[in-house]
Amino acid sequence: HFRSYNCYIIFPQDMPNNSTKLYDEALAMWQSDKGENSPHFTGDFTAAEIQGIRSAFDADLIASLLTLKANFYENATVQKAAKCYLKAIEIFEFAPAMESISERTTIFPSFHSIFRLLREEKLKRDFIFEKALAARFVEETKGSNCFHHACALAMNAEMKFRSGLPREALEEFNKMRNIYRVTDSKGIREASGVDVCALAHSRCALWHMEMGDESNAVKQCEFVIKLLDNLQSNDPKEMHAVLTPVIAVFGEKQGKRVRKVYEDHVVKLIRGSMPFFVRNALFVLATSDGTPEDNGTSWIMCNRNEHQEVDHLFTSLGLSLNTTAAEACLRLARQGNYGTGDIHDNFCEGCSQTLVIDKGLSFATLAKQGMKENDHLISSLANAKNESVLTALETLAAEIGYDPGKGPMMKRVGSAITEHLNSRRKPIELLQLKVKKTLPHHLLLSHGTVAFVGLTHDSLASVFAKALAEEPRRKWEGVYIFYVADSLIDNFKPWNKGEAVSDHGDNSNNLHLKKLKSRKELNALLEDRTKELCFYEITQHCSFFGSWFGWRDPGGYIHVSPSIWGVNVKMCPSNGYRWELGGQPSHEYNAYSKGIENLLSSENPFAIPLKTIASEAGFEMRNPQRDFLRH
Numbered sequence: 001h002f003r004s005y006n007c008y009i010i011f012p013q014d015m016p017n018n019s020t021k022l023y024d025e026a027l028a029m030w031q032s033d034k035g036e037n038s039p040h041f042t043g044d045f046t047a048a049e050i051q052g053i054r055s056a057f058d059a060d061l062i063a064s065l066l067t068l069k070a071n072f073y074e075n076a077t078v079q080k081a082a083k084c085y086l087k088a089i090e091i092f093e094f095a096p097a098m099e100s101i102s103e104r105t106t107i108f109p110s111f112h113s114i115f116r117l118l119r120e121e122k123l124k125r126d127f128i129f130e131k132a133l134a135a136r137f138v139e140e141t142k143g144s145n146c147f148h149h150a151c152a153l154a155m156n157a158e159m160k161f162r163s164g165l166p167r168e169a170l171e172e173f174n175k176m177r178n179i180y181r182v183t184d185s186k187g188i189r190e191a192s193g194v195d196v197c198a199l200a201h202s203r204c205a206l207w208h209m210e211m212g213d214e215s216n217a218v219k220q221c222e223f224v225i226k227l228l229d230n231l232q233s234n235d236p237k238e239m240h241a242v243l244t245p246v247i248a249v250f251g252e253k254q255g256k257r258v259r260k261v262y263e264d265h266v267v268k269l270i271r272g273s274m275p276f277f278v279r280n281a282l283f284v285l286a287t288s289d290g291t292p293e294d295n296g297t298s299w300i301m302c303n304r305n306e307h308q309e310v311d312h313l314f315t316s317l318g319l320s321l322n323t324t325a326a327e328a329c330l331r332l333a334r335q336g337n338y339g340t341g342d343i344h345d346n347f348c349e350g351c352s353q354t355l356v357i358d359k360g361l362s363f364a365t366l367a368k369q370g371m372k373e374n375d376h377l378i379s380s381l382a383n384a385k386n387e388s389v390l391t392a393l394e395t396l397a398a399e400i401g402y403d404p405g406k407g408p409m410m411k412r413v414g415s416a417i418t419e420h421l422n423s424r425r426k427p428i429e430l431l432q433l434k435v436k437k438t439l440p441h442h443l444l445l446s447h448g449t450v451a452f453v454g455l456t457h458d459s460l461a462s463v464f465a466k467a468l469a470e471e472p473r474r475k476w477e478g479v480y481i482f483y484v485a486d487s488l489i490d491n492f493k494p495w496n497k498g499e500a501v502s503d504h505g506d507n508s509n510n511l512h513l514k515k516l517k518s519r520k521e522l523n524a525l526l527e528d529r530t531k532e533l534c535f536y537e538i539t540q541h542c543s544f545f546g547s548w549f550g551w552r553d554p555g556g557y558i559h560v561s562p563s564i565w566g567v568n569v570k571m572c573p574s575n576g577y578r579w580e581l582g583g584q585p586s587h588e589y590n591a592y593s594k595g596i597e598n599l600l601s602s603e604n605p606f607a608i609p610l611k612t613i614a615s616e617a618g619f620e621m622r623n624p625q626r627d628f629l630r631h
Contacts, residue, residue, distance in 0.1 A: 115155060545563070
């Protein structure tokens with residue numbers, strides 16, 4: 001402990017490049033099987049080692065060391081930094097010493113840091129992971145009576161809105177509003193990079209607009225404008241973000257007024273050259289009433305006024321940075337004086353109207369590519385604005401007889417989009433938040449492909465319904481449900497020595513009706529929620545039941561329960577197997593994975609596909625499925 005504590009105290013900041021090794025040395029004191037000469041000497045912790053942490057002091061110190069180690073990693077390997085932050089959170093969740101500890105502030109910086117990396121898109125955005133992380137942050141900070149809990153609620157409110165639950169998002173926001181104090185803004189900014197609670201106040205205006213409540217949206221915008229004076233931020237990009245929903249809601253109706261607010265709270269913070277996202281916004285606000293801008297406009301065509309790749313945050317705030325740049329090009333193309341200012345800028349591509357339109361189209365086209373998350377719009381306001389600008393640019397191009405697809409910028413955009421689509425097909429190392437117990441409906445929400453083997457599945461529809469209540473827009477790639485054939489059901493009835501086989505009121509006919517009812521409920525619930533919904537009946541050899549969640553990929557989970565002679569199936573023991581991210585699946589996992597793949601094979605001798613409910617009623621099947629389903 002003395003050695004690790006010295007490492008923690010002596011080297012807090014200006015440590016040498018190999019400083020992570022010093023932290024690894026300290027962390028290795030709690031790692032029984034990772035000595036200094038071990039090739040696995042990485043400062044990581046196995047589940048067994050975490051279970052061996054019996055002292056709250058030790059757990060707290062280890063989490064602090066992991067967090068500091070992550071800070072060093074951020075400048076080099078962001079993925080490793082994120083794993084260190086997550087390992088610190090995992091220790092607070094699983095270490096026996098932490099079960100009764102209420103003081104948990106040590107872990108809060110890890111949550112803030114991961115959300116910051118996600119917001120800056122240094123980590124791959126992953127809705128499922130972010131949603132779980134926000135919910136855990138709320139639980140960890142509950143009762144802490146500090147700004148960290150307000151931040152957690154703000155993040156959770158955002159995730160509820162992204163889940164398609166605007167009313168629930170507003171409820172969570174109201175909890176945050178009762179806790180948040182603007183005097184905490186500096187502390188929040190130091191912890192999270194930006195004042196996420198101030199951003200939540202701005203988002204709230206958008207949520208009201210999404211629900212058709214423009215009156216409350218306007219009131220919230222007025223509140224945000226009053227709030228600006230007290231935020232005391234020195235970051236123009238943060239203040240631009242806070243004002244983005246105000247610009248999106250007020251639009252051109254109050255363009256001049258919003259420009260004055262923007263100048264007072266964004267422009268005045270700038271030291272040195274003005275960022276192009278600020279120039280674009282100012283130009284659009286200045287010309288919102290149709291008044292030409294005469295203060296130089298050639299900068300719009302400057303090569304440095306380029307597409308913003310990190311745009312998810314601003315799209316979620318109601319107005320993409322790329323859309324604003326596209327609108328600046330549109331205004332310039334309509335205005336006609338694209339030769340004013342320093343037209344001999346070394347970075348300028350040229351100032352013809354067709355090139356201005358071409359550049360605007362490229363901005364709007366790229367913005368369009370980032371408007372959706374999981375096939376759903378991130379913000380309907382952001383999308384509507386971008387579609388309006390894109391349509392106006394295309395109309396203007398048509399009026400002058402210009403082919404929008406032939407411009408140099410649009411050609412580059414086409415290549416960039418193709419490259420982006422190809423990159424999406426490559427495997428991505430996602431992050432995983434481990435929990436002690438995952439509820440069944442959360443497993444459904446965490447995976448796109450699921451399969452179930454059971455007697456009647458009489459409670460499965462209610463689990464799906466609970467999942468959909470939490471995420472109303474959720475859809476699955478594939479849902480595969482296997483029932484046991486009536487001819488095999490007697491094999492699973494309970495029996496005790498000296499007694500006759502009992503069905504406890506569930507005779508074969510009752511079980512058959514339960515199966516039919518289950519199929520109807522599941523079909524009605526999921527027919528528009530899946531790309532592939534298939535029902536099967538196992539006719540041969542069913543020795544266990546189980547659930548498979550995303551089993552083909554890392555992060556998959558399999559839960560199985562064997563059938564035991566004469567024992568009620570609901571009383572049989574069960575086991576769960578997980579394919580950990582970054583690891584290899586166990587032998588047991590592979591065996592059960594092969595088992596479900598065998599059942600899904602069209603050539604398997606164990607199960608037959610069932611007709612859909614619609615086809616049984618004499619209608620066509622809802623969606624053409626595999627050839628072997630058509631019979």
